[in-house]
Amino acid sequence: MAASSRVEDEAFVTLATNDTYSLGALVLGHSLRRANTTRSLAVMITAGVSQGMRHQLSEVFDVISVVDVLDSKDAANLDLLTRPDLGVTFTKLNCWRLTQFKKAVFMDADTLAMQNIDELFEREELSAAPDAGWPDCFNSGVFVFKPSEATYQSLLKFAISHGSFDGGDQGLLNLYFNDWSSKDIKRHLPFLYNVVSQAFYSYLPAFKQFGSEVKVVHFIGAVKPWHHGYNTATGQVEETGGGGHDQRFLQLWWSIFMERVQSHLAPSVAGERQVTHPTYMGIVGELASLKISPPASGGSDSYSKEQLEDRQRQFEWEQGRIDYLGIDAFAHIQSKLDETIKKGYWRDFV
Structure with a gap:
């Protein structure tokens, strides 16, 4: 896009607190x-994002802002959601501190733009779509706001004095912007701007009627697109973990990922020596090692059963469900550590 066509003082903004969510941010940015947006793209990152991933983000986003982690410390309310990770x-x-922009649209890293949505910048703060679970509240996965240091400080003070009814940002923001449901209908974005990817099983008739008009898909819940398997020969997503996401939107997410992101995650070369393990660890490392294998080549055309099980195991670990008496027993962990030390991978970290 030519620099002259870019609206520099308005931006789409997202957040990545680690390398895994950076994958979502990259797909969102792409x-x-x-969709040919004319607005700037900005991503907020924390110390949990590696230098390698920061470089990848800089290839897509116009602005990278390093921010501190704010934690609600509200364990009781977060327990109600069985999602302690939402505290961060x-x-x-x-995002309210990005005052170089006069207006911005925040989008969670697990959202996906289906069409051009630049018209959102015609809306005022705080504009958002209703939450599918409680429509009198808005879903904070997509919202229009006006950056302001004064608003940021006011939100922090409000958080201290009032807290959040769900322990996360959505509960806090709905309490702070508590007239959203009643004051001005213009601040109600159509549901098409924040469509829950699982909703089609409940609202199938509506989806058949309006599905072609969806603007933004939101992969809510603990199971994200990157937790699913992918067949490198057929280009098909293989669902893992029971997320219930609509297959068509999972397919689009993975298509963008494989076309625009994955090739840049390949293992790096240190000097003249090939590094014997991926630069990125865990799920990101697995995705970096994917290679497209045409069916006629006779090569492996999908993740092996062991790889899929490893991915599911990591997902279970992230949710705090650890099989201490089985595969995750200390003896197995010790064996893996011994194997890693024996192969000398540790030398690449010193």
């Missing part, structure tokens, strides 16, 4: 570029 979503409040 989906916005793919308070970090989202830092």
Whole structure:
């Protein structure tokens, strides 16, 4: 896009607190570029994002802002959601500090732009779509806001004095912007701007009627697109973990990922010596090692059963469900550590 056509003082903003969520941010950024947005793209990152991933983000986003993690420390309410990881979503409040922009649209890293949505910048703060679970509240995965240091400080004070009814940013923001449901209908974005990817099983008739008009898909819940398997020969997503996401949107996410992101995650070369393990660890490392294998080549055309099980195991670990008496027993962990030390991988970290 020519620099002259870019609206520099308005931006789409997202947040990545680690390398895994950076994958979502990269796909989101590419989906916005793919839809020919004329706005700037900004991503907020924390110390949990590696230098390698920061470089990848800089290839897609115009602005990278390093922010501190804000944690609600509200374990009781977060327990109600069985999602203790949502505490760090308070970090989202830092978006109000991006005062180089006069207006912005925040989008969670697990959202995907299906069409050009630049018209959102015609809306005022705080504009958002209703939450599928409680429509009198808005879903904070997509919202229009006006960056302001004063608003940021006010939100922090409000958080301290009032807290959040769900322990995360959505509960806090709905309490702070508590007139959203009643004051001005213009601040109600159509549901098409924040469509829950699982909703089609409940609202199938509506989806058949309006599905072609969906603007933004939101992969809510603990199971994200990157937790699913992918067949490198057929280009088909293989569902893992029971997320219930609509196959068509999972397919689009993976298509963008494989076309625009994955090739840049390949293992790196240190000097003249090939590094014997991926630069990125865990799920990101697995995705970096993917190679497209045409069916006629006779090569492996999908993740092996062991790889899929490893991915599911990591997902279970992230949710705090650890099989201490089985595969995750200490003896197995010790054996893996011994194997790693024996192969000398540790030398690449010193």
